[in-house]
Amino acid sequence: MTPLDSLALSRGTVDRLTEQRADTAWLDAAWADPGTRVLVVSDGQALARVDDEQAALVFVPPRQAPEGTRFLLGRDDADGIVYFGVSAPLPAAPPGTRPAALREVGTLLGDRDAGLLTHAVALANWHDTHTHCPVDGTPTVPGPGGHFTVCPKDGTEHFPRTDPAVIMLITDPDDRCLLARNAAWPGRRVSILAGFVEPGESAEQAVIREVAEETHIKVTDVRYVGSQPWPMPRSLMLGFRAEAPAGQAIEVDREEIAEAYWFSRDELLAAIRAREIALPPPVSIARQIIEQWYGGPLPSTWSEPPRRQ
Numbered sequence: 001m002t003p004l005d006s007l008a009l010s011r012g013t014v015d016r017l018t019e020q021r022a023d024t025a026w027l028d029a030a031w032a033d034p035g036t037r038v039l040v041v042s043d044g045q046a047l048a049r050v051d052d053e054q055a056a057l058v059f060v061p062p063r064q065a066p067e068g069t070r071f072l073l074g075r076d077d078a079d080g081i082v083y084f085g086v087s088a089p090l091p092a093a094p095p096g097t098r099p100a101a102l103r104e105v106g107t108l109l110g111d112r113d114a115g116l117l118t119h120a121v122a123l124a125n126w127h128d129t130h131t132h133c134p135v136d137g138t139p140t141v142p143g144p145g146g147h148f149t150v151c152p153k154d155g156t157e158h159f160p161r162t163d164p165a166v167i168m169l170i171t172d173p174d175d176r177c178l179l180a181r182n183a184a185w186p187g188r189r190v191s192i193l194a195g196f197v198e199p200g201e202s203a204e205q206a207v208i209r210e211v212a213e214e215t216h217i218k219v220t221d222v223r224y225v226g227s228q229p230w231p232m233p234r235s236l237m238l239g240f241r242a243e244a245p246a247g248q249a250i251e252v253d254r255e256e257i258a259e260a261y262w263f264s265r266d267e268l269l270a271a272i273r274a275r276e277i278a279l280p281p282p283v284s285i286a287r288q289i290i291e292q293w294y295g296g297p298l299p300s301t302w303s304e305p306p307r308r309q
């Protein structure tokens with residue numbers, strides 16, 4: 001089994017400069033540098049130039065950045081340019097650009113931009129939804145680099161939260177893969193099973209529990225295959241493979257999972273071509289894990305991003 005090597009949102013190349021986040025003199029100098037670039041994000045979107053083949057983010061110099069919550073994203077060591085994010089309403093779109101979201105352009109952006117947008121959306125989502133101290137309800141103030149907030153009343157510091165989720169491809173002794181349709185999904189969409197890790201639970205335990213809850217299948221031999229941040233709004237998707245020993249019948253829970261079936265490689269391709277099912281888009285770790293099992297690219301995508309196959 002080869003490692004997952006094409007996870008769209010795990011490609012960031014910028015040095016996060018964690019040591020500089022608390023250095024206010026360094027931060028001030030970086031913000032005053034006209035060569036610094038700022039990515040404005042709002043509601044999970046940033047301005048980008050987008051065509052069928054590729055996309056590039058639109059940055060502004062600091063003096064053109066709108067007022068908003070500011071955070072240091074890092075420095076591209078190839079050219080020394082420092083990047084900040086600002087969570088604020090998007091500026092007017094220059095000609096040829098438009099607001100774009102990660103799901104849509106995650107696979108079209110270059111490595112640097114994919115990492116910057118993923119990082120900025122994750123931090124902005126956290127700032128947007130964690131505005132008050134959880135201890136006493138006082139509005140918090142962002143720390144200097146924007147990677148934590150402080151309660152001015154009791155001095156407690158609060159750090160960004162990421163929710164770990166597991167996503168797993170299950171195979172049976174015939175190497176067929178288990179695909180399911182979530183009850184909340186429209187039409188022909190299917191994917192592999194997924195769920196959040198509970199407090200006090202390991203990722204491997206979560207894989208076993210979620211598969212049993214959703215399909216009554218008991219799995220063994222749980223193996224990690226790779227991870228991808230999914231800041232919609234704050235998940236980290238931990239990818240796994242696991243085995244379903246013979247002699248088990250699928251019994252879906254009906255609340256979360258509407259139906260689930262085993263697919264051989266030939267059956268999967270036939271079902272896609274017959275338009276009986278549609279797979280998640282290439283930006284997702286689910287699609288990459290399915291194609292890793294299949295042994296190559298597959299046609300068919302949910303209709304979310306307009307993208308050529």
Ligand SMILES: [Zn+2]
Nearest residue numbers: 133136151154
């Ligand atoms: Zn407080």
